[in-house]
Amino acid sequence: DAGVIQSPRHEVTEMGQEVTLRCKPISGHDYLFWYRQTMMRGLELLIYFNNNVPIDDSGMPEDRFSAKMPNASFSTLKIQPSEPRDSAVYFCASSLQAGPYNEQFFGPGTRLTVL
Amino acid sequence: GENVEQHPSTLSVQEGDSAVIKCTYSDSASNYFPWYKQELGKGPQLIIDIRSNVGEKKDQRIAVTLNKTAKHFSLHITETQPEDSAVYFCAADTGRRALTFGSGTRLQVQP
Numbered sequence: 001d002a003g004v005i006q007s008p009r010h011e012v013t014e015m016g017q018e019v020t021l022r023c024k025p026i027s028g029h030d031y032l033f034w035y036r037q038t039m040m041r042g043l044e045l046l047i048y049f050n051n052n053v054p055i056d057d058s059g060m061p062e063d064r065f066s067a068k069m070p071n072a073s074f075s076t077l078k079i080q081p082s083e084p085r086d087s088a089v090y091f092c093a094s095s096l097q098a099g100p101y102n103e104q105f106f107g108p109g110t111r112l113t114v115l
Numbered sequence: 116g117e118n119v120e121q122h123p124s125t126l127s128v129q130e131g132d133s134a135v136i137k138c139t140y141s142d143s144a145s146n147y148f149p150w151y152k153q154e155l156g157k158g159p160q161l162i163i164d165i166r167s168n169v170g171e172k173k174d175q176r177i178a179v180t181l182n183k184t185a186k187h188f189s190l191h192i193t194e195t196q197p198e199d200s201a202v203y204f205c206a207a208d209t210g211r212r213a214l215t216f217g218s219g220t221r222l223q224v225q226p
Contacts, residue, residue: 004158031212043159043204043216056213091158095212102147102208106158 004107006092012113018080021110024073025094033104034067034077035091043091049075050097082114117142119207121217128195129225136220138205139187147208148181148188153219154201162203163190195224 005024013019025032033048047057052069060067064083069075079086089111093104118141128134140148146167151159165172165179165188172179176195181188192199202221206214 033213042218045213045215048213050212056211093158102212102214103149103161103164104214106151106160108156108158 004092004094004105006090006107006110008110009108010111010113012115013082014115015083016081017114018078019082019086019112019114021077021090021092021112023075023077023092023107025075025092026105027073028096029094029105030072030097031095031102031104032069032075033093033095034075035093035106037089037091037109038087046077079112082112084114087112087114117145117207117209117215119205119215119217121205121220123220124218125221125223127223127225130195130197132195134192134195134199134222134224136190136203136205136222137187138189138207138217139185140207140215141186142207142209143183143186144209145207146210148179149206149208149214150179150190151204151206151216152201153204159204192222195222197224197226200224 007022030051034046036044046059047067049069067077089109091109093106095104121138149164152162153159165181176193178191202219204219205217208214
C-alpha cells in the first residue's frame with residue numbers, strides 16, 4: 001500500500017481565496033483524521049470521520065473550514081475564504097477500526113501558505 | 116477533555132548517550148499511548164506504543180514505560196545515533212479514537 005496520500009504537497013494562495021486539500025486514506029481503513037500543525041499550537045485535531053460520517057468536528061476553528069468524505073477513499077478539507085492565520089501544515093491520517101486501539105498512519109502533509 | 120503535557124521541548128545529547136522524554140496525561144480513562152517521530156518535511160510516524168495493561172515495552176533501542184497511577188509515560192532511546200534526530204510526540208487516546216498529542220520534543224543527537 002502507498003500509505004496515506006495527500007495533495008497538493010504545497011499550496012500558496014492569497015487571502016480570500018478558496019483552498020481545497022485532498023486526502024486518500026489507506027485502503028480498508030475506516031477512520032480518517034484531519035490535523036493542523038503550527039509552531040504555536042502544535043498538532044491539533046480538526047475533525048475525524050468513521051465510515052465516511054463525521055464523528056467530531058469540535059476542532060474545526062471556524063465556519064470558514066469544512067470537510068467532507070464522499071466515499072471511503074477520498075476526503076477534502078476546504079477553507080473559504082482563506083486568511084493568513086490559516087498558514088500551517090495540514091495532515092491527514094487514517095486508522096483501522098478493527099481492534100481496540102488506534103494506530104494512526106499519517107500522510108506527508110500539505111504546507112499551506114496564505115499571503 | 117484529555118490534556119497531554121510533554122517535556123522537555125528540546126533535548127541535545129551526544130551520540131551514544133541515552134535520551135528520555137516524559138509525558139503526563141489528565142484523563143484516567145486513557146488506555147493507549149503512542150509515540151510518533153517526525154522528521155523534517157514529513158508526517159509523524161508511529162515508532163512505538165503501549166497499552167494500559169502493560170507497564171513497559173521495548174523495541175531494540177527504544178522503550179516506553181507507563182505509570183497509570185501517576186498518569187505519566189516516558190520514551191527512552193538508548194545508544195542514540197544522528198538519525199534519531201527529529202521531533203518526537205507523545206499522545207493519548209481515551210478510547211474515542213481521537214488522539215491528543217503533546218507539544219513535541221526536538222531531539223538533537225550530536226555526532
